[in-house]
Amino acid sequence: MARITYIEHNGTEHVVDVPNGLTVMEGARDNNIPGIEADCGGACACSTCHVYVHPDWVAKLPGIDPMEEDMLEFAYQPDPSRSRLTCQLKVSDALDGLVVQMPEKQI
Template sequence: MPKIIFQEADGTRIEVEAPVGKTIMEAARDSNVPGIDADCGGALACATCHCYFSDDQIGMLPAKSASEEDMINFANAEVKDGSRLSCQISITQDMDGWVVQVPDTQ
């Protein structure tokens, strides 16, 4: 099972076992990762699972849908090039060891 490391804005790291096929948001929510609120439960109706991904990681992810692009503009934290909604990213085995940055606010 892949392990995803969530890095909080203060540098704290939380390592989570993440089942393939679940979303990154589900893995964070199910492991009580602080800073991933997931208010809408993954329905793409909020931006409280906003995370930052590295350039290398972004290149391995599917493109943002128009709906995700629209919704991410509602994020409370700064939107950056690596900004994605973690509810829209399904976990694959290739993500083992990935570090996902959690914004300082949702």
């Protein structure tokens, strides 16, 4: 299990425990965290689960695969160094302490 901090665009923080094997997106969905819409349900077919990863965590995450990279082009104000799709981040003990911030909106 990993404790993940989700920060809304307005600064409101939600700290939740997410079971291993779920995605960061599923953790947000299952805990009713606003700001991650996940319209495609986690199929990496949209960009509505886009977040900015805290700088301390960028290098600790697995690399971005080409499909995620393509979908990030459709995200609202993507940051080439910090943007990720939460549906592509599988939760494990290694993600304990992860901090992500939602953009102003999802598109």
